[in-house]
Amino acid sequence: MTLYGIGLGPGQADLVTVRGKTVLESVDIVYSPGRLSRTVALNHVPESKIGDLDFPMTRDEEKLRAAWKTAAGEIAPQARDGDAAFVTLGDPNVYSTFGHLRRTLDAFHPDVDVEIVPGVSAMTAFATALDVEIEAGAGLALREAANGHAPTGPDRMILFKVTDAPATHDGLTAAGYDVTYGRRLYMEQGETVITDDPEEIDERDYYTLAYAVKRDLDIEPATARFDEMGETTSVEERV
Numbered sequence: 001m002t003l004y005g006i007g008l009g010p011g012q013a014d015l016v017t018v019r020g021k022t023v024l025e026s027v028d029i030v031y032s033p034g035r036l037s038r039t040v041a042l043n044h045v046p047e048s049k050i051g052d053l054d055f056p057m058t059r060d061e062e063k064l065r066a067a068w069k070t071a072a073g074e075i076a077p078q079a080r081d082g083d084a085a086f087v088t089l090g091d092p093n094v095y096s097t098f099g100h101l102r103r104t105l106d107a108f109h110p111d112v113d114v115e116i117v118p119g120v121s122a123m124t125a126f127a128t129a130l131d132v133e134i135e136a137g138a139g140l141a142l143r144e145a146a147n148g149h150a151p152t153g154p155d156r157m158i159l160f161k162v163t164d165a166p167a168t169h170d171g172l173t174a175a176g177y178d179v180t181y182g183r184r185l186y187m188e189q190g191e192t193v194i195t196d197d198p199e200e201i202d203e204r205d206y207y208t209l210a211y212a213v214k215r216d217l218d219i220e221p222a223t224a225r226f227d228e229m230g231e232t233t234s235v236e237e238r239v
């Protein structure tokens with residue numbers, strides 16, 4: 001049978017895809033790596049369907065590997081005898097815990113069939129929440145910015161894991177970026193904040209991302225712009 005890696009979306013129960021919901025309802029057992037994903041899953045399955053997994057709060061690689069090995073050892077027999085699901089927020093293939101599980105299963109339980117159900121990732125949800133258009137032809141890079149890091153280079157970046165917004169902000173503005181932050185976007189728990197002031201979100205909250213765009217970037221939409229009178233303006237008229 002199968003282990004389904006199901007992406008639950010950013011956190012609101014109705015942003016789980018129809019397929020994600022159908023598979024959640026069909027499996028025998030649902031595992032979740034954290035409290036938030038478990039809460040979203042509980043909108044779609046009864047508590048009795050939730051499996052027990054214990055993840056230590058540690059960065060120690062050896063302890064983490066051991067925890068994933070134990071988790072894979074728990075999940076593998078369930079996915080052999082029946083169908084099981086492992087849920088993650090966003091998409092299972094974007095900076096996700098599901099990658100650890102899949103690698104561990106590949107190494108120790110290669111006979112387990114794995115299927116992924118994609119989810120609405122923060123990497124797309126941010127655009128609507130922050131009212132950003134990634135226009136046709138634009139490039140966009142994904143980066144991580146934990147602990148105040150401020151990666152630079154690409155014209156436009158989405159930064160995940162912004163845990164020290166003021167420090168990240170200093171680095172990015174000094175390198176010539178305008179930055180907007182989004183905290184707890186489309187989440188049922190906690191307050192949603194969208195701001196370009198890092199002091200407003202100086203308290204650490206893991207569910208924070210940033211969109212950084214080079215200040216002098218000449219953004220050229222693929223279709224016409226309209227002036228206040230509704231007239232079409234050409235590129236030459238606008239400059």
Ligand SMILES: C[S@@+](CC[C@H](N)C(=O)[O-])C[C@H]1O[C@@H](n2cnc3c(N)ncnc32)[C@H](O)[C@@H]1O
Pocket residue numbers: 010011088089090091092093094095096097120121122123159160161162182183184185186187206207208209
């Ligand atoms: C381990 S990554 C998981 C990404 C997830 N798999 C996805 O596709 O969205 C966690 C990071 O994603 C970002 N993130 C995920 N969900 C978010 C949300 N609802 N609002 C803001 N940021 C979010 C945060 O930067 C957080 O630190």
